[in-house]
Amino acid sequence: MKILVCITNVPDTTAKITFTDNNTKFNKAGISYIIGPYDDYALARAVELKESNGATVTVLNVGEADGDPQIRKALAIGADDAIRVNAEPTDSYFVAVQIAHIAKENGYDLILMGRESLDFNSGVVHGLVGEMLGIPSYSPVMKLDIDGTTAKLAREIDGGKEYLEAPLPLVLGCQEPIAEWKIPNMRGIMTARTKPLNVVEPVEVASMTNLESYSLPAPKGECKMIPAEEAESLITLLRKEARVL
Amino acid sequence: MSVLIFVEIDNGTIKKTSQEAIAYGAQVAQMLNASTTVLALGQADEAALATAGNFGATKVLHDANDKLTQENSLAYAHVLVQAAQQEGSKVIVLAKSGLGDAVAARAAAKLQASVVSNITDLPEISEGTFKVKRSIYTGKAFATVEVQSEIKVLAIRKNAIEPEPTDELATVEPFSPSLRDSDFVATITQVEKASSNLSLTDADIIVSGGRGMKGPENWGPLEELAKALGAATGCSKPVSDLDWRPHHEHIGQTGIKVAPNLYIACGISGAIQHLAGVNGSKYIVVINKDPEAPFFKAADYGIVGDIFEILPRLTKAVEASR
Ligand SMILES: Cc1cc2nc3c(=O)[nH]c(=O)nc-3n(C[C@H](O)[C@H](O)[C@H](O)COP(=O)(O)OP(=O)(O)OC[C@H]3O[C@@H](n4cnc5c(N)ncnc54)[C@H](O)[C@@H]3O)c2cc1C
């Protein structure tokens, strides 16, 4: 079985977001980067499937060279090789075309992604890639087992869970508790250095969107503190002042 | 030309988030001098579908085929594209959700259209440019993007618009698109739905509990307040990790992102990853015994105190004020 895991290189979850160049560029100063947390679940499950079912795991990132440390980390966690499409990931469509192109060239049985990326938060790349390849896509997947050429999975639906069985190949957007995040061990880190990381150039895509500018949310006003003895007055305030009841 | 809105059906009626999508689509249609068509799939009550008119739609295309009653983004996208072609739609609007995003993405790929998700405001349209504002970095920032492709698929976040419903009704027309077997290759073996049918993403009010609730046996007072308010219940990540509450209630960066009018946090410290899931809320109330809890910085109203003492009093106050 051949598994492709698509990972993003994103600011860590506690990062303070700011912009430069007249609010047109993300300010990378002082930001530490991580593998997208959802992508990390996908990767962890892929490595488990490699151990239980026998598989090769390739990680793929569409991004610039500053993502290489995260790709190496994925190799240290247990992926066999990596591909980086050397391009700034400008929008979901662009990224999806790149992933679909690589997938068509190499043919994977399973393409695992995160439920959504931490920066773009679109939750659309899996659907786009699935359609571009003409295969089903499901998200967010919380449980995944492979039985021969059939995937048995559970995904979250509004207010509950749905269990389904579908034939491979598939594209899946993953979330917890599909697997526990894995931490690379010393041996993994050593072997990761010699595993192949192939850098390829992007295929051309007509531009669909163009970033105008970024902005930050308006700062939150003061929090109105209500003494515990007068807790009931909260209900009056919510009714008369906030008008949300 | 028609702006086309894909709606989600729950218990035979149009979901609230989808009502917002209709209102949003109707506004865009007005800007573009276009009409507003809704696409509804699966079994639904015809009178309920006609209420799409309350939110500005003139026509509802309805395919009542029972094959489409179960959520199936593959088939939905295939049908949506046929509706878009029939209506000559250049703008397609959906409510952001797991299903909405998947349908939007698959339809966009078929139409070679751009898909923009997490939109928070009405577009700015002028002289052939079409700009939308979307939430990025889990609510920590916004991006304004110009959508250049001819066809635009827009997934809007809850509260992107405040609908002002009227008494107008839409006409409901049967719609019989072609379906493909290849969109039905998966077998759904089991569905587990929570007993309360109030969904977190649809709820206007959410009462949410954290580790401060101490254990699953203590949720009674929180559920009672939720019931009195007609609210849905949510929780922090450790709470669902510990199995105190079901996973689908987990709110935050790695859980559900919610945008209710009112979010009441009980015994939740307000870690940045939790805030990432609630920063779209209009009003936030925090109840925590620790005055230094970071959540107070993101709150509109705060009470420093013991949740177990305060929750029952709030429930009484709500009941008394009715
Ligand atoms: C990559 C990553 C992703 C994450 N994603 C999420 C996510 O999606 N959602 C999420 O919630 N967390 C997430 N977390 C975890 C997050 O960092 C926090 O650990 C978590 O939110 C804390 O949950 P809590 O507030 O319930 O518990 P705690 O931090 O333990 O807070 C409990 C609070 O209850 C108060 N309290 C205790 N007893 C009482 C009482 N009797 N009355 C009133 N108040 C009381 C305490 O003062 C305290 O503030 C993530 C972490 C990481 C690293």
Ligand SMILES: Nc1ncnc2c1ncn2[C@@H]1O[C@H](COP(=O)(O)O)[C@@H](O)[C@H]1O
């Ligand atoms: N630049 C990228 N490189 C590789 N995979 C990506 C990239 N962007 C998004 N993905 C994958 O697509 C998933 C959904 O992303 P998004 O649609 O942006 O929320 C992510 O969790 C990743 O698995």
